[in-house]
Amino acid sequence: MASLHSRQSHLVALEGRQIVFCHSCENEWYHEExxxxxxxxxxxxxxxxxPESDPRPVTRDLPSSFANAxxxxxxxxxxDSDSDPEEGDIExxxxxxxxxxxxxxxxxxxxxxxxxxxxxxxxxRFTELLGDLGGPRPGYGDEAGRSPRTGNRPGQxxxxxxxxxxxxxxxxxxxxxxxxTITTGTTHTAGGPExxxxxDFAAIFGNLIRPPSPNANxxxxxxxxxxxxxxxxxxxxxxxxxxxxxxxxxAVRGDAVYTQEALDRIITTLMEANPQSNAAPxxxxxxxxxxxxxxxxxxxxxxxxxxxxxxxxxxxxxxAEVSVLPCKHWFHGECVTLWLKEHNTCPICRTPxxxxxxxxxxxxxxxxxxxxxxxxxxxxxxxxxxxSRPHPPPERPxxxxxxxxxxxxxxxxxxxxxxxxxxxxxxxxxxxxxSPTNPRTPSASEDASRSARVRSPSLRERDPPIPSYExxxxxxxxxxxxSSWFGGGNSGNNxxxxxxxxxxxxxxxxxxxGASHGPLGWIRDHLTRSxxxxxxxxxxx
Amino acid sequence: xxxxxxxxKELADCSASPPAGMSIALASDSDVHKWHITLDGPASSAxxxxxxxxxxxxxxxxxxxxxxxxxxxxIYHPNVTNDAxxxxxxxxxxxxxxxxxxxxxSVLEAVRALLVEPNPDDPLxxxxxxxxxQSRAEFDKNARAYVNRxxxxxxxxxxxxxxxxxxxNNNNNTSSTATPTGGKxxxx
Numbered sequence: 001m002a003s004l005h006s007r008q009s010h011l012v013a014l015e016g017r018q019i020v021f022c023h024s025c026e027n028e029w030y031h032e033e034x035x036x037x038x039x040x041x042x043x044x045x046x047x048x049x050x051p052e053s054d055p056r057p058v059t060r061d062l063p064s065s066f067a068n069a070x071x072x073x074x075x076x077x078x079x080d081s082d083s084d085p086e087e088g089d090i091e092x093x094x095x096x097x098x099x100x101x102x103x104x105x106x107x108x109x110x111x112x113x114x115x116x117x118x119x120x121x122x123x124x125r126f127t128e129l130l131g132d133l134g135g136p137r138p139g140y141g142d143e144a145g146r147s148p149r150t151g152n153r154p155g156q157x158x159x160x161x162x163x164x165x166x167x168x169x170x171x172x173x174x175x176x177x178x179x180x181t182i183t184t185g186t187t188h189t190a191g192g193p194e195x196x197x198x199x200d201f202a203a204i205f206g207n208l209i210r211p212p213s214p215n216a217n218x219x220x221x222x223x224x225x226x227x228x229x230x231x232x233x234x235x236x237x238x239x240x241x242x243x244x245x246x247x248x249x250x251a252v253r254g255d256a257v258y259t260q261e262a263l264d265r266i267i268t269t270l271m272e273a274n275p276q277s278n279a280a281p282x283x284x285x286x287x288x289x290x291x292x293x294x295x296x297x298x299x300x301x302x303x304x305x306x307x308x309x310x311x312x313x314x315x316x317x318x319x320a321e322v323s324v325l326p327c328k329h330w331f332h333g334e335c336v337t338l339w340l341k342e343h344n345t346c347p348i349c350r351t352p353x354x355x356x357x358x359x360x361x362x363x364x365x366x367x368x369x370x371x372x373x374x375x376x377x378x379x380x381x382x383x384x385x386x387x388s389r390p391h392p393p394p395e396r397p398x399x400x401x402x403x404x405x406x407x408x409x410x411x412x413x414x415x416x417x418x419x420x421x422x423x424x425x426x427x428x429x430x431x432x433x434x435s436p437t438n439p440r441t442p443s444a445s446e447d448a449s450r451s452a453r454v455r456s457p458s459l460r461e462r463d464p465p466i467p468s469y470e471x472x473x474x475x476x477x478x479x480x481x482x483s484s485w486f487g488g489g490n491s492g493n494n495x496x497x498x499x500x501x502x503x504x505x506x507x508x509x510x511x512x513x514g515a516s517h518g519p520l521g522w523i524r525d526h527l528t529r530s531x532x533x534x535x536x537x538x539x540x541x
Numbered sequence: 542x543x544x545x546x547x548x549x550k551e552l553a554d555c556s557a558s559p560p561a562g563m564s565i566a567l568a569s570d571s572d573v574h575k576w577h578i579t580l581d582g583p584a585s586s587a588x589x590x591x592x593x594x595x596x597x598x599x600x601x602x603x604x605x606x607x608x609x610x611x612x613x614x615x616i617y618h619p620n621v622t623n624d625a626x627x628x629x630x631x632x633x634x635x636x637x638x639x640x641x642x643x644x645x646x647s648v649l650e651a652v653r654a655l656l657v658e659p660n661p662d663d664p665l666x667x668x669x670x671x672x673x674x675q676s677r678a679e680f681d682k683n684a685r686a687y688v689n690r691x692x693x694x695x696x697x698x699x700x701x702x703x704x705x706x707x708x709x710n711n712n713n714n715t716s717s718t719a720t721p722t723g724g725k726x727x728x729x
Contacts, residue, residue: 279637310642311604312547339605339641347641 010056019049021056028056280352283344287354288337292324300330311335311347327351544603548573551645560649568698574599577613577698578649583657587684588616591692595652596699597645607639610652613698617680617687619659619670630665631655 011019011028018031024043036046047055257263294300296318301307308315309322309332316322322330323337329348331339339347344354552573555565562581567573578595582588594613600606612627620630632638633651664670673680
């Protein structure tokens with residue numbers, strides 16, 4: 001346990017020097033001296049240490065039972081340790097050690113949580129289930145390949161022993177926790193039905209992770225050598241377990257979302273955080289300044305010789321200066337400016353003030369129309385977050401590129417967007433619902449080709465998808481612990497679970513396009529910006 | 542402040558010629574942003590005979606932001622939350638539909654119209670909305686039961702403090718789950 005000794009002496013990031021940390025062997029070194037690859041174990045699972053996210057293990061006072069579980073696990077020489085501050089109540093560690101995979105997950109939650117006892121029951125059964133499993137797990141082949149050391153140990157047979165789970169429940173103060181340790185491979189040789197038929201571990205994982213469905217009882221889904229058909233409650237409970245392991249609250253871990261509900265919740269939160277999103281956007285400064293100014297004349301006042309500004313309901317008389325909107329309604333310049341800074345519509349008739357009559361129709365449409373109702377599985381194809389546009393917006397002549405840009409800026413400001421966000425992601429048209437204008441004012445044909453491009457991968461999606469680390473770059477590096485959870489099961493997932501396959505396929509489609517700013521990216525931008533780690537993530541690894 | 546001026550004017554207008562069946566007062570003389578309205582249940586509705594308290598809260602940037610109108614008296618209505626909060630679903634008051642040219646007078650009239658004609662298509666209480674659509678007689682009966690239970694006698698408004706005690710029937714439970722009839726909806 002050389003790694004234990006290194007805990008006491010972390011390198012200190014001096015000025016201008018970056019420390020790189022190896023997740024495989026817990027080595028640390030200065031970036032400029034040794035580069036990004038681990039000089040000790042040649043692993044590439046390394047991370048640059050940032051003050052706000054230091055992956056290096058901290059010496060902790062673990063409850064003794066926990067610590068025992070830790071050492072009893074007979075782990076490979078190296079533990080990934082993840083100290084993401086966002087996930088204080090969950091730990092998940094995985095490592096592709098020599099010839100095996102080591103996974104450790106610990107979740108702690110308030111003791112009064114009512115879910116605890118079913119969880120315990122479920123985990124007990126899960127432990128039993130995994131205890132029954134054995135043999136090679138093809139799904140993890142590439143995982144082993146990630147660790148160069150594997151090849152350095154000649155004669156070693158990979159995956160000859162079943163995966164082991166060590167579960168420990170501990171109680172400390174107001175919090176009780178359950179720790180799961182899963183080990184596989186040659187590092188663990190104690191017992192185990194080695195001779196049993198090798199079940200497809202990935203497929204079983206796919207079954208477990210799949211959202212609860214009547215098929216949970218379908219015996220055909222169980223591979224030979226696997227346990228008897230799961231009771232329905234097991235499947236359902238396990239989905240919850242996974243969700244709660246990933247994040248007790250939201251089934252969200254880092255920048256990944258695992259359930260439709262979690263995604264919905266995020267979208268709802270975003271919409272609630274931006275309650276004006278349905279209302280008309282503010283008018284641009286230009287538009288406000290360019291309003292026609294007039295002195296009230298007899299014609300405007302009508303027979304009574306006086307009228308009132310409907311905003312401040314003050315009487316106005318002939319000769320007073322007013323601002324006249326395109327719809328011919330007039331107000332005190334001051335009053336209407338205050339309103340237009342929030343919404344670009346007439347305070348009386350709600351006609352948009354910008355653009356000609358043809359545009360005003362579009363504008364009303366754009367600002368008030370909800371995203372078109374579509375079948376849920378199609379939501380990304382036509383939602384405002386989408387890059388594809390089912391209906392190309394009509395061209396809007398008479399608007400310069402600059403005007404469009406300014407208008408977009410105003411909209412971004414309204415909803416808290418930073419300009420840099422949009423600039424660093426060229427071609428993003430994710431604000432379509434708010435802004436009927438598009439900076440590029442795409443022609444219809446261009447737009448059609450875009451949608452065609454976007455759609456064609458969805459056809460490919462019908463082919464058996466073969467997600468790999470290459471097509472899911474954002475799961476590499478920091479998140480590969482998560483990938484390991486699903487990683488081996490990824491192919492199994494996609495075969496056995498249409499639901500998950502849908503979202504995974506979508507995700508990888510975005511990546512295939514080289515656009516990490518698809519719908520999920522958009523959400524991720526939101527989520528990570530607040531924690532300030534969005535940029536860091538890109539730099540890691 | 543512009544909003545103060547407009548509010549004072551509107552208050553004067555409303556007090557001088559209040560909408561049918563309403564009386565208007567300020568919650569406190571020092572604050573024109575909170576109005577207490579007493580509304581008689583329209584004779585043509587299931588709420589006839591009841592007296593309902595309405596609280597109109599005007600934001601500081603009124604009229605650029607819509608006023609907030611809530612029932613201080615419990616009412617059985619598809620578009621009013623069936624709890625102590627008494628939130629009203631009124632399109633006129635939604636941020637995306639609000640226009641600064643709308644006056645409080647017309648808001649109050651819209652609330653009154655909502656009592657005469659509930660809008661079950663845009664409900665806050667979907668259960669009540671379903672009942673309203675499917676068995677009107679049952680709805681009327683329940684609405685009248687609520688009137689008899691909550692809306693007789695003088696109207697009490699929530700005090701200026703944070704205490705959300707609304708009514709003589711305050712049951713110490715501010716959450717929406719306190720409704721005896723349940724059926725809290727997700728609708729607007």
